[in-house]
Amino acid sequence: MSDTTAMSERRETPLGYFKRTWRQNIIYIGFAVVFLFFALTLHDKGFLTPNNILNIARQTAMIAVMAVAMTLVLSSGEIDLSVGAVAGLASVTTAMAVAWGGLPAGIAAGIMTGVTVGLINGFLSTRLMIPTFLTTLAMMGIAKGTAMWVSGTAAIPVLDRTYPAIFGGGNIGAIPTLLLWMLVIGVIGHIVLRRTKFGRQVLAVGGNVVAARYSGINTGRIKLWVIVISAVTASLAGMLYAGRLQTGRFQLGEGDELSVIAAVVLGGTSLFGGKGTVVGSIIGALMIGVINNGLILMGLEYSQQLIARGGIIILAVALSQAGTRPA
Amino acid sequence: MGAHHVSDLTVKPIAVEMTNISKRFGGVHALRDVSVTVRSGEIHALLGENGAGKSTILKILRGVQAPDGGSIAIGDEAFERLTPQLARQKGIGMIFQEMSLVPTLTVAQNVFLASEPLTGAGLIDDNAMQRRSAGIFASMGVSINPAAIVSDLSTGQQQLTEIAKALSQNAAVLVLDEPTSALTAGEVDILFDLLRRLRAEGKAIVYVSHRMDEIFRIADHATVLRDGRLIDSRPITDYTLTTLIADIMGKETRDLSEFTTASTAQDEVILRVENLSSKLRHGGNVSFSLRRGEVLGIAGLLGAGRSRLARMLFGLEPIAGGTITLRGHTTAIGSPQQATELGLALVPEDRRRQGLVLAHSIQRNIELPILKRLGSTPFVDQPKSRAATDELIKRLAIKVASREAPANSLSGGNQQKIVIGKWLATDPDILILDEPTAGIDIGSKGEVLRLVRELAAQGKSIIFISSELVELMAVSDRIAVMSGGRLVETIDKSDLLNSTGEATDLRAEQKLQLIVQQGGKHV
Incomplete structure (x- = not known):
């Protein structure tokens, strides 16, 4: 105990600071390296064209939006495996509600889907003390099944003109609305985690739930909020899918939970709670998008893409998470 | 009688002899030239205050730490140092204070953990395991089902399972570190019967406890350590409770008088607790009052219910009955949030787990x-x-x-x-400190004590829980003694400082120790 004190209470050299923190910032280095690599090797295949860059942003936006909320979830020491299925369900409920009552009904239906799922997940986990790993794993199936059932497994077209313009289809000037959604959610998430009392409580609960309780924090309520926020954000992602494709379908968002969790962990958020960065998560999502895009442009077959993407993610996560496991 | 005892001991063979053991940590002498002889067929109490060197010598015996000097003889083999494997091989069995059982496995699986009997095909022989466990329990004279899951057992049964585990490895020397702190009185009786039986079989038993009544009930021989030195080692019959406490705590007072100030207690009673009992422990009952600017010390042995009281006052543990009156109003404290809003604060016992997000x-x-x-x-x-x-x-x-x-x-x-x-x-108006000086350096201890008096002088009321009686004497205005979940006695410091009676030759903290050991019966 006392010898570690002597070490840490000495002033740190810049080299020491770099050695201690470079892993936390590996995502930025990694993103730059991957981006430069593709920029150089795929220069003649149009990787750097504005069109391609904006395309990457569009394809990544939904993952990035969900990754913002997942950052809060992992920071609080929980996990949400239902985000992809909830996005699919919300795309269906929104599309059906738009067809029935127009734009306001669609928005309300999408949000209410998230609130309902979040409250169910949250109560099961904070009142009945079922781990979120299990409640959200079960909810993954329930949400997908519900989406298939209410839609009769059919694609529900979105015929409203305004809806796609707001949610994911259109552009404002040269900027895709999807990119704006990503930025807005990202900025809000960053401020919530970094600057608000709620964010501090989320990190404290994830860092040491006993100490948080002893400090007068209502740990159950904080977890409930985080889980609800995650489900609502997943629903927003589903609404964006519905806008972009002008369709609600149960397959939308399928498997996204893995990309989302990979993006968040790549970004430097701890899987064990107590430490999180929204900016890192968005960069993590963009990095996954860049890798997907680059591998396609390289002309890799889908099977090769899967293997290469998996390898890159494992490498990056290994680097960013090394030394962050709890003692 | 003394002479008889000595001649009795000389015939008993030596099980472990530790000679001139020294150990330093940095500049601190944890042990200086300590020699201990443990004989087969003897229950040997190892006594001393926290920091006296008991756990260091046990770690050396277990092979977890190497001594800087001295030697260890087990049977007729001498060693400069042991390793954990070697210690186990030579028959040293440790019964841990914190249970080392795997809660999800059965009793038999735990007893034979990592040394499972195998069938001819090389698979684990569950039947043999259960049969042999049952045999061990039968020889111990206790009835525990070898097929039971450990987490379903009571604390006492878990303790007995630990002992069975050590016996299954043919331990000749059993080391028990505070084995009774979580046991009920009935479980303690069963444990003591077992220890007597093992003694009769010729096992050597090293017994560490702060409970003097147990030492006098069960031990044959007592070795007292203080500040890393051997103070004395003699048959328990040579001691009385008073002389043993004097040996353990020493003649010279550690001078904490600089932290003692005149009482700053005001007349206003800020907190009154009446007949408070916990839902999680039966038979508890606590009543006391706390005035503005007062420091109320709480003394008691491990498991006396001191931390539980702190948690109940801070809304962390459900209350079965009784009233809490805060500033004249009867209050229910249901959560730490509420306690904080009411002006209470708790510095918890385990700072790393409960106090900090590390x-x-x-x-x-x-x-x-x-x-x-x-x-x-x-x-x-x-x-x-x-x-x-x-x-x-x-x-x-x-x-x-x-x-x-x-x-x-x-x-x-x-x-x-x-x-x-x-x-x-x-x-806060009321600050509850639960063992605030445990495991911190001397300098910080002094600062904590000084701070407590400063806060009291500013009109804060303090509840100060500590196992260090010298500290309690220095810093408290009054001291409440807890035992078995009840608050058994509240004593004014002045009464301890200048009381008369049979124990007048004892220092104040020694008198307090007597009261703590006797569960409140006045000296």
Whole structure:
């Protein structure tokens, strides 16, 4: 105990600071390296064209939006495996509600889907003390099944003109609305985690739930909020899918939970709670998008893409998470 | 009688002989030239206050630490140092204070963990395991089902399973460290019957406990350590409770008188607790009152219910009955949030688990209880938070490079100051400190004690729980003694300092120790 004190209470050299923190910032280095690599090797295949860059942003936006909320979830020491299925369900409920009552009904239906799922997940986990790993794993199936059932497994077209313009289809000037959604959610998430009392409580609960309780924090309520926020954000992602494709379908968002969790962990958020960065998560999502895009442009077959993407993610996560496991 | 006892011992063979053992940690002598002889067929009590060197000598015996000097003889083999494997092989069996059983496995699986009997095909022979476990329990004279899952057992049964595990490895020397702190009276009787039976079989038993009544019930021989030195080693019949306490605590007073100030207690009773009992423990009953500016010390043995009382007052543990009256109003305290709003603060027993988010910075830790007061918006008022942190770092002389340093980079003393600091930031009326000086350096201890008196002088009321009686005597105005979940007696410090009676030759903290040991019966 006392010898570690002597070490840490000495002033740190810049080299020491770099050695201690470079892993936390590996995502930025990694993103730059991957981006430069593709920029150089795929220069003649149009990787750097504005069109391609904006395309990457569009394809990544939904993952990035969900990754913002997942950052809060992992920071609080929980996990949400239902985000992809909830996005699919919300795309269906929104599309059906738009067809029935127009734009306001669609928005309300999408949000209410998230609130309902979040409250169910949250109560099961904070009142009945079922781990979120299990409640959200079960909810993954329930949400997908519900989406298939209410839609009769059919694609529900979105015929409203305004809806796609707001949610994911259109552009404002040269900027895709999807990119704006990503930025807005990202900025809000960053401020919530970094600057608000709620964010501090989320990190404290994830860092040491006993100490948080002893400090007068209502740990159950904080977890409930985080889980609800995650489900609502997943629903927003589903609404964006519905806008972009002008369709609600149960397959939308399928498997996204893995990309989302990979993006968040790549970004430097701890899987064990107590430490999180929204900016890192968005960069993590963009990095996954860049890798997907680059591998396609390289002309890799889908099977090769899967293997290469998996390898890159494992490498990056290994680097960013090394030394962050709890003692 | 004494002579008879000595001749009796000489015929008993020596099981372990530790000779002139020394151990230093940095500049601190944990042990200096300590020699202990443990004989087969003997229950040997190892006694001393916290920090006297008991756990160091046990670690050396277990092979976890190597001595800097001296030798260890087991049977007729001599060693300079042991390893854990060697110690086990030579028959040293350790019964851990914190249970080392796997709660999800059966009793038999735990008894034979990592040394499972195998069938001819090389698979684990569950039947043999259960049969042999049952045999061991039968020889111990206790009835525990070898097929039961450990987490379904009572604490006492788990303890017996630990002993069975040691016996299955043919331990000749059993070391028990505070084995009764979590046991009921009935379970203690069963354990003691077993220990007597094992003694009759010729096992050597090393018994560590702070409970003197147990020592006199069960031990044959007592070895007393103090400040890393051997004070005395003699048959228990040579001791009385009074002389044993005198040996353990020493003749010269550790001088903490600088922290003793005149009482600053005011007339106003800020907290009155009547017949308080816990839902989680039957038979508890606590009544006391606390005045503004008063320091109420709480003494008691491990398991006396002191921390439980602190948790009940802070809304962390459900209350079965009784009333809490705060500033004249009867109050129900249902949660720590509510307790904090009512002006209570708790510096918990386990600072690393309950007190701090270790990976987070000092500022983040100090912010937690005062988040609501850091501005009226949802946002954290950063300048205010930084100012509050810097002020506390300065006020408590916390030695840190910056407020951004993570809590786990600090020494125990500085960590404890952060926990105290985060609660001082809430400006509480009543501060409950649960073992605030445990495991921190002497300098920080002094600072904590001084701070307690300062806070009392400012009109704060303090409940000070400690196992260090010298400290309690120095810092408290009154001392409440707890035993078995009940508050059995409240004593004015002045009564201990100048009482008359049979034990007048004892120092005040020794008298207090007598009362604690006797569960409140007055000396």
